[in-house]
Each structure stands twice: as structure tokens, then as C-alpha cells.
Amino acid sequence: MAKLLKNGKLLEKDGSLQNKDILIEQDVIIKIESEIPEANHEVINVGGNIILPGFVDLHVHLREPGGEYKETITTGTNAAARGGFTTIAAMPNTRPVPDSKEQLQWLNQRIEETAAVRVLPYASITVRELGKELTNFEELAGEGAFAFTDDGVGIQDASMMLHAMKEAAKVGKAIVAHCEENTLINKGSVHEGDFSERFGLKGIPSVCESVHIARDVLLAEATGVHYHVCHISTKESVRVVRDAKRAGIRVTAEVSPHHLLLSDEDIPGIDPNFKMNPPLRGIEDKKALIEGLLDGTIDFIATDHAPHSEEEKSESIELAPFGIVGLETAFPLLYTHFVEKGIISLNELVALLTSKPCEVFELPYGTIQVGKKADITAVNLDDVEKIDPTTFLSKGKNTPFVNWECKGWPVLTMVNGEVVWKKGGEVQ
Ligand SMILES: NC(=O)N[C@@H](CC(=O)O)C(=O)O
Numbered sequence: 402m403a404k405l406l407k408n409g410k411l412l413e414k415d416g417s418l419q420n421k422d423i424l425i426e427q428d429v430i431i432k433i434e435s436e437i438p439e440a441n442h443e444v445i446n447v448g449g450n451i452i453l454p455g456f457v458d459l460h461v462h463l464r465e466p467g468g469e470y471k472e473t474i475t476t477g478t479n480a481a482a483r484g485g486f487t488t489i490a491a492m493p494n495t496r497p498v499p500d501s502k503e504q505l506q507w508l509n510q511r512i513e514e515t516a517a518v519r520v521l522p523y524a525s526i527t528v529r530e531l532g533k534e535l536t537n538f539e540e541l542a543g544e545g546a547f548a549f550t551d552d553g554v555g556i557q558d559a560s561m562m563l564h565a566m567k568e569a570a571k572v573g574k575a576i577v578a579h580c581e582e583n584t585l586i587n588k589g590s591v592h593e594g595d596f597s598e599r600f601g602l603k604g605i606p607s608v609c610e611s612v613h614i615a616r617d618v619l620l621a622e623a624t625g626v627h628y629h630v631c632h633i634s635t636k637e638s639v640r641v642v643r644d645a646k647r648a649g650i651r652v653t654a655e656v657s658p659h660h661l662l663l664s665d666e667d668i669p670g671i672d673p674n675f676k677m678n679p680p681l682r683g684i685e686d687k688k689a690l691i692e693g694l695l696d697g698t699i700d701f702i703a704t705d706h707a708p709h710s711e712e713e714k715s716e717s718i719e720l721a722p723f724g725i726v727g728l729e730t731a732f733p734l735l736y737t738h739f740v741e742k743g744i745i746s747l748n749e750l751v752a753l754l755t756s757k758p759c760e761v762f763e764l765p766y767g768t769i770q771v772g773k774k775a776d777i778t779a780v781n782l783d784d785v786e787k788i789d790p791t792t793f794l795s796k797g798k799n800t801p802f803v804n805w806e807c808k809g810w811p812v813l814t815m816v817n818g819e820v821v822w823k824k825g826g827e828v829q
């Protein structure tokens with residue numbers, strides 16, 4: 402039976418909201434009109450809420466295999482569905498790492514059996530992400546690797562990166578880079594700046610990230626590969642990416658909601674729920690990230706959802722792992738702090754979470770159109786709620802945004818024509 406989404410308001414390109422019904426046959430949108438008769442369709446009433454393309458998050462840690470106590474493919478994708486995300490890309494810093502055909506086959510099978518939303522698996526650049534030996538890019542691409550990354554660690558060796566880029570270019574895949582120079586980390590757990598000085602903590606300097614980006618854009622120029630920068634965080638990094646784009650180098654970048662919303666000035670005290678990699682930088686960095694997002698230097702937003710157990714996050718600031726969760730709070734936070742405050746339009750925010758990442762990685766998702774997959778998120782823009790980690794479907798409760806009051810919460814998420822989540826918490 403075809404499904405009919407009724408009573409939804411579609412966000413048009415000019416920013417206006419139009420009452421539209423959407424007819425879905427199997428997993429595809431077959432008709433969008435102001436009034437489609439109910440006939441014998443299965444009617445899904447979206448109750449006057451706004452209808453958006455399902456959100457796309459190309460930077461998510463699902464932790465399975467090996468870290469199931471932090472998150473599983475099931476819990477992580479349920480969290481994605483609750484956050485309105487219909488397609489996510491899974492980072493490979495798992496145990497084992499998807500660095501071989503067999504591991505990637507296993508992962509794809511597991512995704513097929515247990516994921517609530519579409520999951521695109523990354524493969525690693527180096528074997529076990531150890532930075533010593535390249536993986537077999539051709540084999541991994543053949544097995545459906547979305548792109549290549551060693552997220553969690555930087556590629557230290559320039560010649561390793563050069564060879565990785567050449568291999569990635571050959572198979573037509575991107576190199577997605579966690580940029581961190583090990584000799585500059587300084588054993589820090591926060592940004593090297595006012596906060597680290599005030600609290601007498603070791604700090605990670607901005608150059609720890611930006612020197613890798615500067616090196617890599619030149620390597621990207623030499624190889625012609627699509628080079629994508631993960632979780633960009635410093636003003637110098639933004640400048641390097643801007644200049645590289647101007648020079649015609651094929652570089653793209655993502656930024657996380659937390660780096661757009663917070664700087665080290667906002668850290669209330671020593672608290673591992675404010676510890677992530679890269680760290681929250683200075684206020685000038687935050688401003689540069691927003692400016693970079695507005696002028697197109699930064700291409701899209703990705704959460705870097707990084708769940709950890711409460712036990713791990715209760716360790717000292719030095720010992721607690723880096724990372725915070727993001728899937729269930731991204732849209733309400735960004736809507737409240739950027740759209741409601743008039744910094745960007747709703748259309749722009751939605752594009753940064755949907756069509757932009759899809760354009761960058763040539764994915765056929767991220768828009769609501771006849772003939773496309775029915776990946777749809779309905780959002781109640783008037784709903785005001787406080788962020789409460791005890792309600793998260795993610796196993797990870799590690800967020801710095803506890804009790805933040807936000808407006809604009811997802812109410813229904815559909816992937817491939819199937820409702821996978823509905824407000825009230827019930828997972829479909
Ligand atoms: N971002 C983080 O702070 N942590 C990530 C690793 C990463 O994204 O580099 C993790 O896997 O926990």
C-alpha cells in the first residue's frame with residue numbers, strides 16, 4: 402500500500418511554507434501536491450508540522466564492533482532517527498577497524514541487520530589506524546567503503562598521506578582527515594589559551610590542527626584527490642581552507658555544532674563533558690568558523706557524535722576520553738541559536754544538514770523530490786524543551802548542553818519510506 406503524508410508544510414526554496422501532501426510508493430516519493438486524495442493509501446498525519454529532507458551526518462561514531470558498552474549500531478542509529486537524521490556515515494575507529502574486505506563485509510552485514518537509518522561505512526586509511534601501512538583502497542572501495550579516514554588520529558607521515566591520496570584518487574573516493582600533529586599535542590586535554598592558563602591545564606595549540614591542513618591541501622593539489630577536513634576548529638584552519646579553495650584545490654570542510662556554539666570561554670570549570678577533540682577553541686576561532694560557514698569556506702555541519710560511558714567521563718580531565726554526543730541535539734541547538742537569532746535562514750541551516758553534504762560527496766539523498774528516496778523528517782518548530790540526557794536513545798549521555806532550552810524538535814523520521822521514529826520515544 403502506498404503511504405500518504407498529510408498535513409505537512411513543505412519548506413520551499415524561497416523560504417515559504419506550503420501545505421503539501423506527499424505520496425510514497427515503496428521507498429520512493431512519487432507525487433507532491435497540495436491535495437492528494439486519501440483513496441486507499443496508508444495515511445500518516447504529520448499534524449501541521451514542517452516537512453524537511455532527512456538530515457545527513459557524515460561524521461558519527463557508532464562504536465560497534467568493540468565499543469558496544471558506549472554505543473551499538475542499533476542505539477546509535479535510533480539516536481540518529483530521534484535527531485531527524487536519515488543517513489549517517491560511521492567512523493572506523495572501532496575494534497577491529499574496517500581495514501579489510503572481510504571486516505567491511507561484516508560491518509555491512511551488521512548494518513543491514515541492525516541499523517534504524519541508512520549507514521555509510523568509512524574504511525580506514527591505514528591498517529588498524531596505526532599509520533604504518535596503507536589499506537587496500539581498491540578492495541575496500543569495491544566492498545562499498547564510503548570514503549577513507551583514520552578519524553581519531555592524524556596521519557603523521559606526509560609520504561603516507563601522499564600515497565593515500567593517490568590511491569583514493571584512483572578509486573574515486575575522498576580522503577577525510579582528522580588533522581592533528583602528534584608532536585604538537587602537548588599532552589593537552591583542552592585548547593591552549595585563556596582557559597588552560599586559568600586552570601593550570603596543559604593545552605593543545607591551534608597549530609596542532611592547522612599545520613596538517615596546510616600540508617594536506619598542498620598534497621591534495623599535487624594528487625587531485627577530494628580532500629575533506631573533519632571537525633575544523635581554528636581560525637587559521639579556516640583561512641587555509643579558504644585560500645586553498647580560491648586556488649582551485651579540491652578541498653571541503655565540515656564543522657560541528659559544538660564548535661559553532663561554544664568557545665573555551667563557555668567552559669564552566671574542569672568538566673570532561675566539555676572535553677572533545679579538537680577542543681573548544683577561543684572566541685575568535687568560533688567567530689571565524691561561523692564566518693567560514695556563512696561564506697561557503699566550510700561546506701556543511703557534521704556532529705562528530707562521540708559517545709562514551711559515564712564511568713569513562715567521570716575520570717579526571719586528563720584521563721577522560723575526548724568526545725561528546727551530538728545526534729539528538731544538533732537540530733534544536735542550531736535552530737535555536739542560529740535561525741531564531743537571525744544569523745542564518747532556516748533554508749540555509751537545512752541545506753547545511755542535507756543537500757550540502759550530499760552534493761560534496763555525490764550522494765543521491767538530501768532533497769524532497771519526486772523520484773527520490775523518501776527520507777523525511779517532520780519537525781515541530783514551536784516545541785520548546787530542555788536538553789535532558791536521560792531521554793537520549795544513545796547510550797552516551799556525555800553532552801555539555803544539559804538543560805539548554807531549545808526550540809524546534811523532530812517529531813517523525815522516515816527512511817526509505819518507513820517511519821523509523823515518532824515522538825513519544827517509541828522506536829518503530
Ligand atoms: N571527537 C572526539 O573527541 N572523539 C572521537 C574521535 C575523533 O573524532 O577524532 C572519538 O572517537 O571519541
Ligand SMILES: [Zn+2]
Pocket residue numbers: 552553554579631632678679
Ligand atoms: Zn577526529
Ligand SMILES: [Zn+2]
Pocket residue numbers: 460462492552553705707
Ligand atoms: Zn570523530
